[in-house]
Amino acid sequence: MSHDTGHPPILFEMDLSLHEVRRRAEVVAALGPDWDPLEAMRGEREAYDLLYSGLDARQSQTYDMLVAAGVLPRRKAGRAAD
Numbered sequence: 001m002s003h004d005t006g007h008p009p010i011l012f013e014m015d016l017s018l019h020e021v022r023r024r025a026e027v028v029a030a031l032g033p034d035w036d037p038l039e040a041m042r043g044e045r046e047a048y049d050l051l052y053s054g055l056d057a058r059q060s061q062t063y064d065m066l067v068a069a070g071v072l073p074r075r076k077a078g079r080a081a082d
Contacts, residue, residue, distance in 0.1 A: 049075065 066072040
């Protein structure tokens with residue numbers, strides 16, 4: 001539905017870049033000085049290895065289907081999922 005008021009449209013712009021910088025700084029501050037991103041990534045990788053370990057035949061088939069579809073990455077050889 002068009003409402004022609006005879007007035008030009010009012011442009012509304014909002015620059016959120018300063019807000020985004022502030023938000024990211026707050027997130028890093030909340031993580032604290034002891035946060036180790038590499039250790040966090042290692043822990044995440046270990047969690048995924050546990051998640052995909054010990055799969056039964058049907059679960060392995062579903063996992064392989066999701067890998068083939070590009071939904072999940074293939075776990076590297078020697079990982080718990082293989």
